[in-house]
Amino acid sequence: MANVIKLRKGLDIHLQGRAEEQKIQLKPGGHYALVPDDFEGVTPKVVVREGDKVKAGDALFVNKQYPEVKFASPVSGTVREVVRGERRKVLSIRVDADAQQEYADFGKRNPGSLSGEQVINALLEAGLFGYICQLPYAVSASPSVKPKAIFVSALRDKPLAADFEFEVKGQEEDFQAGLTALSKIAKTYLGVGPGSGLTGVKDVEVNIFDGPCPAGNVGVQVNNIAPVNKGEVVWTVGDPTVVLFIGRLFNTGKVNLTRTVALCGSEVKSPAYADMLVGEELEPLLAGRYDAGRSVRIINGNVLTGRPTTKDGYLGAHSSEITVIPEGSDADELLGWIMPRLKQFSVNRSYFSWLLGKKQYALDARVKGGERRIIMSGEYDRVLPMDIYGEYLIKAIITGDIDRQEALGIYEVSPEDFALAEFVDSSKLELQRIVREGLNILRKENA
Numbered sequence: 001m002a003n004v005i006k007l008r009k010g011l012d013i014h015l016q017g018r019a020e021e022q023k024i025q026l027k028p029g030g031h032y033a034l035v036p037d038d039f040e041g042v043t044p045k046v047v048v049r050e051g052d053k054v055k056a057g058d059a060l061f062v063n064k065q066y067p068e069v070k071f072a073s074p075v076s077g078t079v080r081e082v083v084r085g086e087r088r089k090v091l092s093i094r095v096d097a098d099a100q101q102e103y104a105d106f107g108k109r110n111p112g113s114l115s116g117e118q119v120i121n122a123l124l125e126a127g128l129f130g131y132i133c134q135l136p137y138a139v140s141a142s143p144s145v146k147p148k149a150i151f152v153s154a155l156r157d158k159p160l161a162a163d164f165e166f167e168v169k170g171q172e173e174d175f176q177a178g179l180t181a182l183s184k185i186a187k188t189y190l191g192v193g194p195g196s197g198l199t200g201v202k203d204v205e206v207n208i209f210d211g212p213c214p215a216g217n218v219g220v221q222v223n224n225i226a227p228v229n230k231g232e233v234v235w236t237v238g239d240p241t242v243v244l245f246i247g248r249l250f251n252t253g254k255v256n257l258t259r260t261v262a263l264c265g266s267e268v269k270s271p272a273y274a275d276m277l278v279g280e281e282l283e284p285l286l287a288g289r290y291d292a293g294r295s296v297r298i299i300n301g302n303v304l305t306g307r308p309t310t311k312d313g314y315l316g317a318h319s320s321e322i323t324v325i326p327e328g329s330d331a332d333e334l335l336g337w338i339m340p341r342l343k344q345f346s347v348n349r350s351y352f353s354w355l356l357g358k359k360q361y362a363l364d365a366r367v368k369g370g371e372r373r374i375i376m377s378g379e380y381d382r383v384l385p386m387d388i389y390g391e392y393l394i395k396a397i398i399t400g401d402i403d404r405q406e407a408l409g410i411y412e413v414s415p416e417d418f419a420l421a422e423f424v425d426s427s428k429l430e431l432q433r434i435v436r437e438g439l440n441i442l443r444k445e446n447a
Contacts, residue, residue: 002192002199005224007211009385011420013159013345015303016360017324019262019271021166024285031314032075032279033083033092034060038317039071039130040436041139041443044090052079057104057255059127060093066143072127074257074277076102092314095279103254111181111250112203119181123246126255131242131317134235135219135228137443138414138436147186147235149226152179154240155193155209155216158302158419162262162320164240165197166273174247179204181246186235191221211385219417223386228412238416239318261315263289265303265324266362267296278317285322286311295327297365304419305432328364347379347424371428374398380421380431388412390421394431397438402445405438415439 036044043064048054054077059070075097083091106126111119120143123129132150134141141147154164168175175198182188183203190204193216199206207225209215218238228234237243241259248256257278264271267290274285282298290296299306301319315322341351345361380390388409396404415432422431 002206002208004194004208004210007209007215007220007224007385009382010212010214011347011383011424012157012212013363013423014358014360015159015325016266016362017264017268017271018160019162019264019273019321021163022272023260024263024272024274026274026276026284028097028277029281029284030077030097031080031094031281032073032077032097032277033094033281033314034071034073034279035092035314035316036061036071036090039063039140040133041137042069042071042130044071046082046090046093048079048082048093050079050081053077054079054095055102055104056257057106057126060095061090063130063140068124068143069130069140070124070127071130072104072255072257074255074279106249106253106255108253109250111177111184114181114184116185119184122181122249126249128242128245128249128255131239131245132235132237134233135222135414136230136233136411137439138219138416139439139443141235142233145233147233150182150186150188150235150237151191151218151222151225152182152188152204152237152240152243153191153216153218153221154196154198154243155191156240156320157193157213157216158304159213160262160264160321160323161216161302162260162264162273164320167241167260167320168198168244171244171247174244174251175240176201176203176247177250178243178245178247181250182237182243189221189225191216191218214383214417214420215385217414217417219412219414220385223388223412227387227409230406230411232411239320241320242318259315259320261285261319262321263324264321265290265299267291267294267324267326276315278315280315282309282313282315282322283311286324290324295329297325297327299323299325303363304423305416326362326364328366331364331366367428369426369428372426374427374429377426379424379426380418383420383424384417386412386417390418394418394429394434397434400441402442405442410438410442413439 063069077097300309418431
């Protein structure tokens, strides 16, 4: 029987433009790109050249620190370009897909009959291991360190988040195979929401998280089940589609990086879902589905944690949403903040819109204010359901006090855990960036 963990802290933001449970049939343009920056903590070493032929599942690049960690091509085709930026940083590896797809064959296997070492080796060989992350540091996992546990979150509760249970329909066998494979490595915990249809899975401990966003954050779930102490490592899968990738590998012997993506946001004409491959170009998905004459922000991922992109961009490795919202650069508000607003969302009831109940809002991308000194008001704590002092931790990171950061629980957090705190922050600080920089410094110090 599943455990129920009730969380009271957090904030549900109701936005317009949630995807309807229907799928758009896309005609792929044939252009794909794998972006190393999608895999936090990985220093890429490209192992292909322009003009090389690759199969789906062949490695495009490896982690320079751990060369056994490969990253697989989503399609078979020809390597068109290795795009580099300043100081020859690898920005992406672009592949033009073949009309007829070929797959590298890794062999079907029953994960229930494998050892943990065999599962890890299979994931390394197929280029899927890098999709698993770890705490501390919230980076791509290291195969050299055995985790004390593995945490999978199948609860997506951020604003406009894609419904994983809609995606997993018809793929239950792959999901179970993926969970069984992970359970061979270490004890595995699965976090779901109330009323989930996934509580009957085997080989894992199921926990139901009942509370507002960010209950679905895998870091929040780790903190409420088995907090990470200094010297300990846990592996995390905050993107449950990765479990499907793993299950497909063992059930078919092939790498299939197809995921169901929600095209959502208040600027989208008919929000819906579409099946896409990791790295697939976004133009076929976005063409004609929003008013190109308006100033909009296209986000590769969720509104709280995603990255800005364009219609010429490519689907991120962990992106389950492509979100289109107003940019706000053309907003012209009569009398500014003095007017009693009914169409704006406010956490502290500054506007009369709170009287309208669970109204859906069409929020834009404006910050609405400038950066100012941090205010110790407790506003982070109200949306952070973790046993840490968020404001004190942020101050310790800003001042570079490593001992205090460790005492305040930096090993337990990831940048996405502070996404809601960043949204409500009256100081307008880029909290996710601050946390990432703090984790990177700590990782370098402890290397």
